[in-house]
Amino acid sequence: MDTQLNVFADFDPELSPLHRQCPYLFLGNIDPDLQYSVLQQVERPRFVACDTMNIWIDNKRESLLKPLQKIDLLIINDEEARMLAETANVLQAAKKIMAMGPKRLVIKRGEYGAIMFGPLTIFSVPAFPVEDVFDPTGAGDSFAGGLMGYLANVGLEDEITLRKSVVYGSIMASFNVVDFGVKRLGELTFTEIESRYREFFKITFYGDSGENNAMKFDLLS
Amino acid sequence: MDTQLNVFADFDPELSPLHRQCPYLFLGNIDPDLQYSVLQQVERPRFVACDTMNIWIDNKRESLLKPLQKIDLLIINDEEARMLAETANVLQAAKKIMAMGPKRLVIKRGEYGAIMFGPLTIFSVPAFPVEDVFDPTGAGDSFAGGLMGYLANVGLEDEITLRKSVVYGSIMASFNVVDFGVKRLGELTFTEIESRYREFFKITFYGDSGENNAMKFDLLS
Numbered sequence A, B: 001m002d003t004q005l006n007v008f009a010d011f012d013p014e015l016s017p018l019h020r021q022c023p024y025l026f027l028g029n030i031d032p033d034l035q036y037s038v039l040q041q042v043e044r045p046r047f048v049a050c051d052t053m054n055i056w057i058d059n060k061r062e063s064l065l066k067p068l069q070k071i072d073l074l075i076i077n078d079e080e081a082r083m084l085a086e087t088a089n090v091l092q093a094a095k096k097i098m099a100m101g102p103k104r105l106v107i108k109r110g111e112y113g114a115i116m117f118g119p120l121t122i123f124s125v126p127a128f129p130v131e132d133v134f135d136p137t138g139a140g141d142s143f144a145g146g147l148m149g150y151l152a153n154v155g156l157e158d159e160i161t162l163r164k165s166v167v168y169g170s171i172m173a174s175f176n177v178v179d180f181g182v183k184r185l186g187e188l189t190f191t192e193i194e195s196r197y198r199e200f201f202k203i204t205f206y207g208d209s210g211e212n213n214a215m216k217f218d219l220l221s
Helices: A006-010 A032-041 A054-059 A061-068 A078-085 A090-098 A139-154 A159-176 A190-204 B006-010 B032-041 B054-059 B061-068 B078-085 B090-098 B139-154 B159-176 B190-204
Strands: A024-027 A047-050 A073-077 A104-108 A114-117 A122-125 B024-027 B047-050 B073-077 B104-108 B114-117 B122-125
Touching (some): A024 A032, A024 A139, A032 A061, A047 A139, A054 A061, A054 A078, A073 A078, A073 A139, A090 A104, A090 A114, A104 A139, A114 A159, A122 A159, A139 A159, B024 B139, B047 B139, B054 B061, B054 B078, B073 B078, B073 B139, B078 B090, B078 B104, B090 B114, B104 B139, B114 B159, B122 B159, B139 B159
Parallel strands (some): A024 A047, A047 A073, A073 A104, B024 B047, B047 B073, B073 B104
Antiparallel strands (some): A104 A114, A114 A122, B104 B114, B114 B122
16 A cells, blocks of 8 residues: 555645635645635635645644645545554544544544534534445545535535534535446536435435334332 | 354254243344244244354355244354355445345444445444454454344334444444443443444434535536
């Protein structure tokens, strides 16, 4: 196992005036020094999310802490969360990572779903079940893209909007994995996305908060 | 890795007249021939669930198919589902297992939650996140017990009741794993169970079915 940075080894982007105005910023998993440099160039971002990966967690932990302290949301997978927090349990890992600075944290768990941590909240959601996974390449970036796209579309960052954005992220990833690369996303329509959202709701719905569960506990407790 | 059946090796239970009247029957993961014998002794069970394990899937597959054709619900973990169906993908495995006869199937996925398959429905739900897992022994039976207990308490077997029963199963398992054996369950109160159900609802809630997601797609699609 080896990571070759290729063109990213000497990449040092200078943003155009237009890109400096970008309200929704997603920092892909490049060198955290570059992430920070890009973040500094954007004038007044409304919402900043950030990804990272094993190579930076291992080799540039100090650099990584800089963007982490300035972002609204860190989106990483469970393996990266364990590496970053140096602990196996997802709740313990989340607490440690939240203490590093991000306002929120999403831990992606592949076919098992995702879990989002806020200052006072936890949101856990399964993945959309996919029968024929063909190529998982790009699932993480599809997830982040769906999440950011939904936030940008709605223009809110409240708890429920963020939870829905995680669902949209999960849905975009579920489309992405059924074909090679991003082929499926290229031919995807908004109608298909909305249809899968409703399907996903049906798959995860289990009624109200339990006040009406009709449990006959009175005589027992 | 080795399974010693111990007292179960020569176990051949004969049910009392009272137990033959049992409306809610859960067949634990003993020899499927014994499961079938117990099932035959119960006169008119209202709801029958069944567990199994690797040793029977490997060595007594033919025997196992007999109870499977008579039960309302098979509750197994993901590893057992893969063994039984001889396929890795959870959706493909579920289709194969449903074709073996059970009316419904719950696949438990440990810390990741559970997924229930009905004739026409799928229900997927995460696990209640637990920070300090001490001893997972008995988590599966706690899950089944919580599920069956909720069904017996409510007296219904509709889709939503069954979905809620999976949540109660998951909640009972989440209590069970924090202490040795079934110690925590022995001191558990109904108030704690209901409180965790409401907490679970908060953790999994993300609003409505998406009709009101306020997506501005009109100009785009």
